[in-house]
Amino acid sequence: MTTKHLVTAESKVMCQALLAQDETAPAYNSCSEEVYIRIFQRASKCNEERVRRDLTPHIVPSAELLYVLDHETTLENVREEMSGDWTKCSLLGGTQPRPDYAYGPSSATFSEEERAKLENYTNTNKPTKFTESMYFPFLLCEAKCGKKNINDADRQNVHSASIAVNAIVQLCRAAGEDSAESLSGHILVFSISHDNERVKIYGHFPIIRDGRTTFHRYYVHDYSLDGHYGRDRNTGSNFTRAVYRDFYPLHLQRIQQAVARLPDPRITSIVSDLSVGEAETQASEQSSQDMDSSARPPLRRVKSRGSQGELTLMKQQMAKIEQMYKAQLEQQQKQMEQQREESQKQIVLLERLLAQTQSR
DSSP states (O other), X not given: OOXXXXXXXXXXXXXXXXXXXXXXXXXXXXXXXXXXXXXXXXXXXXXXXXXXXXXXXXXXXXXXXXXXXXXXXXXXXXXXXXXXXXXXXXXXXXXXXXXXXXXXXXXXXXXXXXHHHHHXXXXXXXXXXXXXXXXXXXXXXXXXXXXXXXXXXXXXXHHHHHHHHHHHHHHHHHHOHXXXXXXXTOOOEEEEEEXXXXXXXXXXXXXXXXXXXXXXXXXXXXXXXXXXXXXXTTHHXXXXXXXXXXXXXXXXXXXXXXXXXXXXXXXXXXXXXXXXXXXXHXXXXXXXHHSOGGGHHHHHHHHHHHHHHHHHHHHHHHHHHHHHHHHHHHHHHHHHHHHHHHHHHHHXXXXXXXXXXXXX
16 A cells, blocks of 8 residues: 555645645745746755755745744744754654754743643653754754755655654553544644755655554655746745644644643642641551550640641642642633634635635
């Protein structure tokens, strides 16, 4: 069975919808066909650093600059990493990933409760943060030039994307096996590879069978950087901006739904403290009973006063737990309602995009 038969029909439709978007060029990076061709002709003869500096922004526009200069508010908490070492995750083989560009949610994306749950859950085998400030990447880019051609960029993207996909699978598995199984065949991460001539776009997804997870990629599109004398120059940029606008909210929603089902370490800590306090009280009572009867009356009074204080503390802690549970339940209900509304919006959007694609 080929890769294109493994990916879900829903993901295929999504890819075509993302690819069909026709955006205006970003305000911070807009140029005419003639100017673009002049940039391409000069940069394509230079080294990899020049290719990344001059050509990559026309393929993968910066999420942070789009937020600051183009006022795309949905990107406020998207973190952009350039050549950032992925030191917070274990490998699936090969060397430590260091993508030229990687995009994922920042810590500001998550609530205090979500951050506490993620911190309690995470380790190198179950990463949530991949760098000091970026969680769960959803878009990767590698640029090559000269002897290191686009195939090298592809290989690096496959390695990095597989680690990123695996992190989402592990998170959903911790939230419930059914949640993880539902990811099978769904594209969870996109990658863009390019050199000084061509651009290739892939979607990366897991196949989960009998508890075993394998990682695959789905070909989305490729094009030449000088295709149609510069008229294709916005193909990668349009796709990337559609990923930011339409795919990223789905990515974040998937993560938050899984996190909502993780245990809250703050509540666990309070319950643990209560258990310790109760054990100490029982030990104190047992010790009092074993002491000499002549000393028992005053000790009983001391114990009574101590037990009363401990009982008050336990009541306060139980009330705090109850408040936290109520707050957590209310937040989960609110999130579920928001997620239902967002899902409906995404369904309507995908249907509209599909209709636009079919009409072309």
